[in-house]
Amino acid sequence: MKIFKHIMFVVIGLAALWLIGYFIYTAVQL
Amino acid sequence: MTKRRVNYRHYICAAITVGFILLTVFAFPNALARLIESVRDFSLSIAYYFCELCGIQHSITPTVTTLPELTFTGSLPSTGVADTWSGAKSDFVEYWRLWVNINNFTAYNARLGSGLYILLYILLFALPVVLVIVLAVKLTTNKPNNAYNRDSVPLKAFKTLTKPYKAVKQWCIDFYGFVRDCKAWRIVWLIIWLFNFNVITIIIEFIAFYFYFTVSFDVNGIWRQIHKLFLDLSVPFKFIPVWVWVIIGLVLFDKFRKNIALSRLRHMELRNRGFINARPIVYMVCGTMGKKKTTAITDMALSQEVMLRDKALEKLLETDLQFPYFPYVNLENELKRVMRFHHVYNLATVQKWVEKKFRRWYYNRTKQHIFGYDYERYGLSYNDELQVINVWQAIAAYAQLYFIYIIKSSLMISNYSIRTDAILSDLGNFPLWNTDFFGRDSRLIDSFSRHSHIIDFDALRLGKKVIENNPQKDFFEFGVTVITEVGKERGNMLTTKARNKKDSETANQDNDLFNSWLKMIRHSATVANFPFVKVITDEQRAESLGADARCLAEIVHITDSGELKLAMPFFSLGELLHAFVMGKFKSTYLNYRFIHGDNTLLMYLLKSIAAKVEHYYKHIYNRFGFVTLGVQVEQGTQDGAVENNTYYLMSKKIYSKRFSTDCFSEYFADKALRSPVGLDDIPEYDTEKATFAEMQQQNSYFIIDLTKSEIQEVQS
Numbered sequence: 001m002k003i004f005k006h007i008m009f010v011v012i013g014l015a016a017l018w019l020i021g022y023f024i025y026t027a028v029q030l
Numbered sequence: 031m032t033k034r035r036v037n038y039r040h041y042i043c044a045a046i047t048v049g050f051i052l053l054t055v056f057a058f059p060n061a062l063a064r065l066i067e068s069v070r071d072f073s074l075s076i077a078y079y080f081c082e083l084c085g086i087q088h089s090i091t092p093t094v095t096t097l098p099e100l101t102f103t104g105s106l107p108s109t110g111v112a113d114t115w116s117g118a119k120s121d122f123v124e125y126w127r128l129w130v131n132i133n134n135f136t137a138y139n140a141r142l143g144s145g146l147y148i149l150l151y152i153l154l155f156a157l158p159v160v161l162v163i164v165l166a167v168k169l170t171t172n173k174p175n176n177a178y179n180r181d182s183v184p185l186k187a188f189k190t191l192t193k194p195y196k197a198v199k200q201w202c203i204d205f206y207g208f209v210r211d212c213k214a215w216r217i218v219w220l221i222i223w224l225f226n227f228n229v230i231t232i233i234i235e236f237i238a239f240y241f242y243f244t245v246s247f248d249v250n251g252i253w254r255q256i257h258k259l260f261l262d263l264s265v266p267f268k269f270i271p272v273w274v275w276v277i278i279g280l281v282l283f284d285k286f287r288k289n290i291a292l293s294r295l296r297h298m299e300l301r302n303r304g305f306i307n308a309r310p311i312v313y314m315v316c317g318t319m320g321k322k323k324t325t326a327i328t329d330m331a332l333s334q335e336v337m338l339r340d341k342a343l344e345k346l347l348e349t350d351l352q353f354p355y356f357p358y359v360n361l362e363n364e365l366k367r368v369m370r371f372h373h374v375y376n377l378a379t380v381q382k383w384v385e386k387k388f389r390r391w392y393y394n395r396t397k398q399h400i401f402g403y404d405y406e407r408y409g410l411s412y413n414d415e416l417q418v419i420n421v422w423q424a425i426a427a428y429a430q431l432y433f434i435y436i437i438k439s440s441l442m443i444s445n446y447s448i449r450t451d452a453i454l455s456d457l458g459n460f461p462l463w464n465t466d467f468f469g470r471d472s473r474l475i476d477s478f479s480r481h482s483h484i485i486d487f488d489a490l491r492l493g494k495k496v497i498e499n500n501p502q503k504d505f506f507e508f509g510v511t512v513i514t515e516v517g518k519e520r521g522n523m524l525t526t527k528a529r530n531k532k533d534s535e536t537a538n539q540d541n542d543l544f545n546s547w548l549k550m551i552r553h554s555a556t557v558a559n560f561p562f563v564k565v566i567t568d569e570q571r572a573e574s575l576g577a578d579a580r581c582l583a584e585i586v587h588i589t590d591s592g593e594l595k596l597a598m599p600f601f602s603l604g605e606l607l608h609a610f611v612m613g614k615f616k617s618t619y620l621n622y623r624f625i626h627g628d629n630t631l632l633m634y635l636l637k638s639i640a641a642k643v644e645h646y647y648k649h650i651y652n653r654f655g656f657v658t659l660g661v662q663v664e665q666g667t668q669d670g671a672v673e674n675n676t677y678y679l680m681s682k683k684i685y686s687k688r689f690s691t692d693c694f695s696e697y698f699a700d701k702a703l704r705s706p707v708g709l710d711d712i713p714e715y716d717t718e719k720a721t722f723a724e725m726q727q728q729n730s731y732f733i734i735d736l737t738k739s740e741i742q743e744v745q746s
Contacts, residue, residue: 002605003605003606003609005602006602006603006605006606007602007606009600009602010602010603010606013600013602013603018142021138021142022129022135022138023129025134025138025141026125026128026129026134026138027125029128029134029137030110030121030124030125030128
């Protein structure tokens with residue numbers, strides 16, 4: 001159960017990184 | 031004349047400095063231009079500010095709002111940020127238009143995909159390597175041997191090859207230590223890089239704009255400043271490669287999550303203090319074995335010690351403000367001097383010393399006899415609307431509080447050892463305590479640690495003493511008294527009735543008046559209307575302590591001792607990595623140890639990796655781990671309502687060599703040393719059913735009774 005919680009947090013973290021990356025990418029493209 | 035040898039590392043530092051300066055000249059030629067411009071902007075802004083402020087006629091045109099012009103390379107860097115507010119607004123609209131553009135979104139994902147493709151490519155190469163390692167482990171662990179601690183040939187070769195690496199690593203560590211100790215080089219390098227990255231320019235420009243803005247209120251000029259800021263910051267952003275930014279980002283992120291963890295731990299500590307403050311002067315922590323009750327009372331005593339010092343400081347400041355122009359520093363210095371000569375060593379002698387000083391002043395009223403206080407100008411009394419306080423009352427209170435505050439040894443008196451690591455910083459003026467439990471370097475704790483005082487129970491007895499002429503019998507005045515297993519020391523009516531007599535010649539629990547001491551304890555410890563005392567005890571069952579003492583106290587039952595948790599957020603990846611590595615390693619390693627006596631290269635490398643992961647994991651949990659205790663508080667009379675609460679045990683505070691969980695183990699070790707046999711020598715049962723002879727070997731009351739009744743039956 002604890003492992004699943006950690007996996008969930010890692011997935012959320014990766015998603016957040018992906019989103020931050022998109023913000024930066026758009027700024028660079030401008 | 032002997033020539034002083036210069037450390038060769040200085041030459042290396044000088045060479046590095048020359049390298050940095052060359053970089054300044056060739057890689058950051060515009061840094062100087064920007065600095066010159068910022069100084070010009072600053073000077074004009076200052077002149078503009080004062081002329082406007084004083085209403086002087088002038089023709090100064092501040093240049094802080096103009097774009098940089100001076101360059102040594104012919105062109106200024108472009109940032110892509112608009113230099114006007116209207117341009118910035120249209121850029122903002124354009125940004126969000128692009129953000130929701132599907133083509134942009136797809137292009138981003140495609141770019142990300144190409145990055146992932148490289149990652150997969152690396153994995154593709156790594157997979158066979160992993161497979162080879164797994165196969166090698168399987169193959170090498172299949173051949174048993176007893177070559178104890180013999181290094182295999184590949185391991186020997188590896189150790190020889192990596193010998194220089196160890197030396198290089200050690201040299202780098204030494205060099206880092208040298209630079210850390212040599213402040214001059216660090217300052218020079220810092221200035222060079224602050225200059226290169228336009229940080230000095232940014233600060234000067236900010237101050238220049240601040241002065242310009244305070245008199246001009248040029249709101250439109252703000253965006254121009256932001257544009258200039260981007261322009262200046264573009265230099266480090268372009269110079270530092272992406273991978274370095276990633277490392278910087280990770281380091282900052284690590285710092286950020288550790289700071290969150292520290293603030294969480296400090297918040298828990300404050301909640302603990304709130305819990306302890308709500309308890310009466312005497313309380314007892316109860317719980318079954320393994321519920322961490324001794325750990326809890328140690329933790330509470332440590333917090334209470336800090337709180338007593340904090341309270342003394344608070345009261346000192348309060349007393350200070352009653353007579354704000356009194357030269358307390360003179361009083362402190364004189365008090366420290368008499369303490370050094372041991373003329374003053376407790377609260378009572380402090381009081382006596384102040385009385386002596388008062389008498390001297392009373393018969394010869396001069397400033398010198400009242401610590402240099404100008405009493406004719408500032409007065410001798412203060413009305414707090416409750417009473418009129420004389421300056422000598424304030425002096426007595428201040429001196430006693432100061433005495434409590436500056437005692438360097440622990441304020442804890444206990445029947446087991448507790449380590450305390452509060453540090454008193456003193457520059458010869460007013461000393462300050464550093465009582466942070468969470469920022470201590472575990473490698474240095476022995477250098478500044480003190481331990482609690484050995485309890486002398488005779489000092490806690492108002493009646494008969496174990497040693498009648500004990501010189502320590504009257505020492506106790508204030509402090510935190512910690513007694514573990516108090517029921518075993520004091521007993522209850524049932525346990526003491528049989529062996530104690532009130533009129534006995536020797537001291538016992540019924541004639542030593544310990545309970546009277548408990549009832550009167552606050553009288554000796556009260557300074558400035560606050561009792562600087564607490565008695566914290568523990569026992570497995572509350573009833574083990576006699577009702578007379580128990581009814582004075584509150585009982586804190588530990589109902590639940592939770593599992594170890596982490597106060598640091600964003601550690602899930604670390605948890606998963608640790609679980610994966612240790613899960614794989616443990617079984618492989620145990621299998622290897624079972625079959626092998628020698629050391630192979632593969633296991634050497636695997637163990638090194640596993641140890642690194644384990645050490646990192648342990649360090650994090652030891653620094654930021656905590657356990658939540660579920661506690662219930664009830665009156666000592668055990669007839670009131672029970673209040674549920676929580677108490678936090680933080681690993682860094684309570685498990686850092688604080689106390690020995692087996693504090694009475696020395697007694698049992700001595701007992702075990704007297705034994706001629708060990709566990710392995712004790713006979714075992716022959717079968718799953720004990721024989722009568724085997725039962726008789728138990729020396730059990732029950733078996734003895736059974737045997738006796740059987741004999742009686744046979745005889746009758």
